Every structure is written in C-alpha cells, then in structure tokens.
Amino acid sequence: MMDRNTIKDTGVLEQYLLGELSEKDSREVAQILKEDSELQAYFRKMEDDMEQMAFENAISPPTHIKSNLLNSIKNSDTVSEEGVIPIQQKKKISYRFAIAASLAALFLCTSGWLYNQWKNTEATIVTLQKETTNLQDRLVTVEDNLKETDKWYRAINNPKVVQLVLKGNEKSPTSSAVAYVNHQNKEVILNPQGLSKLDNSKTYQMWADVDGEMIDMGVIAQDQEMITMKYIENAASLNITIEPAGGNDHPTVEQLISNVYL
Amino acid sequence: MKDDLELIKKLQNQDTQALSRVYDLYSGAIYGVILRMCKDEGLAQDLLQETFMKIWQKSNTYDPEKGKFFTWSYRIARNITLNSLRKKDALLIQTEDLSVYKERSTSEAGKDITQLEGSLKRLEPHHQKALELVYFNGLTHREAHEEMDVPLGTFKSYIKQALKKLRESYKEELGIVWIIIEMMR
Numbered sequence: 001m002m003d004r005n006t007i008k009d010t011g012v013l014e015q016y017l018l019g020e021l022s023e024k025d026s027r028e029v030a031q032i033l034k035e036d037s038e039l040q041a042y043f044r045k046m047e048d049d050m051e052q053m054a055f056e057n058a059i060s061p062p063t064h065i066k067s068n069l070l071n072s073i074k075n076s077d078t079v080s081e082e083g084v085i086p087i088q089q090k091k092k093i094s095y096r097f098a099i100a101a102s103l104a105a106l107f108l109c110t111s112g113w114l115y116n117q118w119k120n121t122e123a124t125i126v127t128l129q130k131e132t133t134n135l136q137d138r139l140v141t142v143e144d145n146l147k148e149t150d151k152w153y154r155a156i157n158n159p160k161v162v163q164l165v166l167k168g169n170e171k172s173p174t175s176s177a178v179a180y181v182n183h184q185n186k187e188v189i190l191n192p193q194g195l196s197k198l199d200n201s202k203t204y205q206m207w208a209d210v211d212g213e214m215i216d217m218g219v220i221a222q223d224q225e226m227i228t229m230k231y232i233e234n235a236a237s238l239n240i241t242i243e244p245a246g247g248n249d250h251p252t253v254e255q256l257i258s259n260v261y262l
Numbered sequence: 263m264k265d266d267l268e269l270i271k272k273l274q275n276q277d278t279q280a281l282s283r284v285y286d287l288y289s290g291a292i293y294g295v296i297l298r299m300c301k302d303e304g305l306a307q308d309l310l311q312e313t314f315m316k317i318w319q320k321s322n323t324y325d326p327e328k329g330k331f332f333t334w335s336y337r338i339a340r341n342i343t344l345n346s347l348r349k350k351d352a353l354l355i356q357t358e359d360l361s362v363y364k365e366r367s368t369s370e371a372g373k374d375i376t377q378l379e380g381s382l383k384r385l386e387p388h389h390q391k392a393l394e395l396v397y398f399n400g401l402t403h404r405e406a407h408e409e410m411d412v413p414l415g416t417f418k419s420y421i422k423q424a425l426k427k428l429r430e431s432y433k434e435e436l437g438i439v440w441i442i443i444e445m446m447r
Contacts, residue, residue, distance in 0.1 A: 010418065011403065011418035011419075011422060014396070014418075014421050014422070014425070015403055017329075017333060018337070018397065019336070019337030019340055019341060020402050020403065030328055033328070034327070034328075043329070044330070046425060047330045047332070048330075049425055049428050049429050050336070050397065050425075051291070051330060051333070052381075052428075052432060053380065053381065053382055053393070053397065053428060054292075054294060054295060054336065054397075055290070055291045056379050056380025056381060057291070057294045057295075057298070057378055057379050057380060057398065058290030058291040058293070059290060059294040060290050060293070061290070061293040061306075061310050062307060065289070065307050065310055066282070066289070068311055069285065069311050069315065070281070070282065072311070072315065073281065073318055074278070
C-alpha cells in the first residue's frame with residue numbers, strides 16, 4: 001500500500017504520469033490522488049511542467065496528416081453508420097421522389113385536362129363555323145327563294161293578269177295547271193304542278209291557237225313550280241299536248257289533254 | 263496551459279471540428295514526442311495519425327478529474343509508439359538481421375530535428391538525459407537507469423531534480439514575462 005510520501009519519494013508519480021505503471025498500480029495511484037488534494041496539486045504541477053516541456057519541444061507534423069486523419073474519420077463514420085443511415089436516405093429520397101412524382105402527375109393531369117378543353121373548344125369552333133356557313137348558305141337560298149317567290153307573286157298578284165285554269169280532259173282527268181297571262185307586259189306564267197306525271201320519253205308542251213294555227217309556247221318542265229312561257233299575240237286559246245321528250249314542231253292533236261279560251 | 267474543458271466535451275461528443283482544434287493544439291507536442299521515440303519520420307507520421315484516431319475513438323474514456331488532457335494523450339502516443347517499436351524490433355530479431363537493429367535510445371538518426379529545445383536544454387546534462395530517456399524516448403525508469411548506467415534510485419532522483427529545476431526555470435520565465443507585461447503597461 002502506497003502513501004503520500006512513498007509516492008512522492010519513490011518516483012511512482014512520475015511513472016504514473018508517463019503511463020509506465022501497471023494497470024493495478026495506476027488505479028491505486030489514481031485513487032490516492034483523488035483522496036489527497038495536496039498530492040493532486042503536486043501532480044498537476046508535474047503535469048504542467050511535462051506538458052510545457054513537450055510544447056517547447058514540439059515539432060510541426062506535415063499538414064497532410066491532419067487531412068488524412070479527418071478523412072479517415074469521415075470514412076469510418078460513414079462505414080459505421082451504414083446500417084442506419086441508408087434507410088433514412090431512402091426515406092428521404094422516396095419522400096422527395098413522392099413530391100416530385102405528385103407534382104409531375106398533377107402537371108400531367110392538368111395538361112391533359114387543358115388539352116381536352118382546347119380540343120373541345122376547337123371542335124366547337126369548327127361546328128360553329130360549319131353552322132355559320134350553313135346558315136349563310138341557307139340565308140342565300142332563302143333570299144333567292146324570296147326573290148323568286150316575290151317575282152312570281154308580283155307577276156301573279158297583278159290586276160292586269162288573267163288567271164286561267166287548264167283542267168285535264170278524259171285523257172288525263174286528274175291533271176290541272178294554272179296559267180297567268182299579262183297582256184300588258186306580254187307575259188305568260190304557268191304553274192304545272194297539277195299535271196299528272198309522265199315517263200321520261202314524253203313531255204307536256206303548250207300551244208297558242210292563233211286563227212286556227214297552233215303556235216309553240218314552249219316545253220313544260222314539270223319539276224318547276226312556275227315557268228315563263230312564250231307570249232303569243234292574238235291567241236284564242238291555250239292548249240297542252242303530250243309530245244315526245246324534247247318537244248315537237250307541230251302539236252299531236254290526238255294527245256291534247258287540256259285547253260282554255262282566252 | 264489550461265485545458266479547454268468545453269472543447270474536450272465537444273470532442274467527447276464526436277464533434278469533428280473539436281478534433282480539428284485539438285489536433286491543432288496538441289499535434290506538434292505529440293509529434294515531437296513520437297518522432298524522438300521512433301526517429302523515423304514516415305513511421306512517426308503514421309503513429310501520429312494513429313494516436314489521434316485513438317484520441318478520437320477513446321475520448322469518452324478521458325476523465326478530467328484524473329489528470330490533464332495532454333497527459334492522457336501523451337500516454338496514448340507513448341503506448342502506440344512503444345507497441346509499434348516492439349513489433350518492429352521483434353520482426354528484426356526474427357529475421358536475424360541484427361545489423362540494422364539499433365537501440366532506439368542511442369540511435370543518432372534524425373538527431374538534428376529531434377534536438378531538444380527550451381528549458382530542458384538549460385538543465386544539467388544528466389538531468390536532461392534522464393528526462394529525455396523517459397519522456398521523449400519512452401524508456402521505462404528501469405530501462406533508463408540501465409541506459410544511463412546509474413542505480414535506479416539515483417535515476418529516480420535525477421528525474422525528480424530535473425523536474426524541480428524545470429519548474430524553477432519556468433517560474434523564472436514566467437517572472438520575466440510578468441516583468442515584460444508590467445513594463446508594457
């Protein structure tokens with residue numbers, strides 16, 4: 001067992017400082033120092049002196065040792081933490097990835113929706129344009145129709161105009177046509193809609209009787225509502241015959257289906 | 263030098279910046295010890311790194327109650343260096359290449375860089391030698407007294423006296439510093 005004086009005198013403290021003592025002796029000296037503040041102060045002074053001596057004899061090591069040391073510590077840190085850290089990193093990555101993916105998905109959806117909207121709008125515009133064109137066409141048609149109708153209306157609804165109904169005889173009992181004669185303007189207008197249909201090889205033709213002679217007034221086109229016929233001066237009657245398609249120079253009297261006196 | 267307990271606390275909490283600071287403070291003094299022990303710059307550099315690696319890893323075992331941080335670090339450096347030298351010696355003996363084997367205490371290699379400085383130089387030669395052997399060459403008291411060819415008791419008193427002289431010279435220095443400081447005021 002060591003006491004303060006033995007320690008001081010035998011150089012044990014110096015050996016303790018230098019780390020020369022066995023583990024057992026070291027523990028014992030440490031314990032004694034802990035309990036003896038005076039001895040501890042003595043030891044502290046010795047430490048100070050030794051430290052100062054070491055500092056006076058310091059030699060600067062090359063700078064790369066420090067960077068080597070710090071690097072190897074950094075490396076050993078990452079190695080020792082490898083078991084724990086990667087999971088967190090993965091989490092971090094997946095978290096970030098999730099945000100990025102969400103944003104991308106949102107962007108994709110928005111883009112898709114906008115594209116759809118754009119396509120719809122475009123389709124609507126095309127439809128509207130078509131409709132507008134259609135309406136314009138129809139307007140033109142309606143205007144044309146109106147002009148036509150107006151023309152016929154003015155031609156017909158005139159006090160100077162004589163309205164004559166040509167009824168079909170026994171050869172074509174269901175047929176009827178209306179002729180409007182304006183002696184002032186020398187106009188004849190015919191509505192042939194009431195005439196019975198003929199096959200394509202035949203046609204109706206109109207004739208004017210002037211002093212017993214039949215004069216051609218024109219072929220009746222059946223697909224029209226109103227036809228302007230030739231006005232013949234001094235006609236006694238209007239006659240309709242059935243003739244070969246394209247019309248005839250002379251009327252086929254046997255085929256007379258209607259006549260009316262003026 | 264007073265220990266910076268806050269810095270040491272940070273080091274114990276594995277703060278690499280604290281290690282960097284500790285290295286800046288102590289590496290020179292420790293390298294001086296290691297290099298004088300092994301007298302081989304390459305090896306000394308490796309051992310210095312190994313020492314600080316150990317300081318880093320074992321920092322939590324340092325107890326400020328038991329002694330100064332430098333004393334603790336010095337012991338680590340000394341142990342690492344002595345172990346390495348023992349291995350080297352064993353290897354040399356194994357290979358029987360005794361021609362390259364030299365007593366580390368008597369080696370002349372790197373004498374110029376390992377020349378001792380400061381107050382130690384002003385001590386009497388046998389005091390200086392005694393301190394050098396145990397402190398900078400890492401010899402045990404037993405080895406050192408044989409090296410100096412004096413009885414162990416005498417050797418121990420050499421150390422004691424050397425330390426006493428050292429303290430006195432430091433006190434003188436402190437006194438001079440104090441006078442200079444006073445004069446500057």
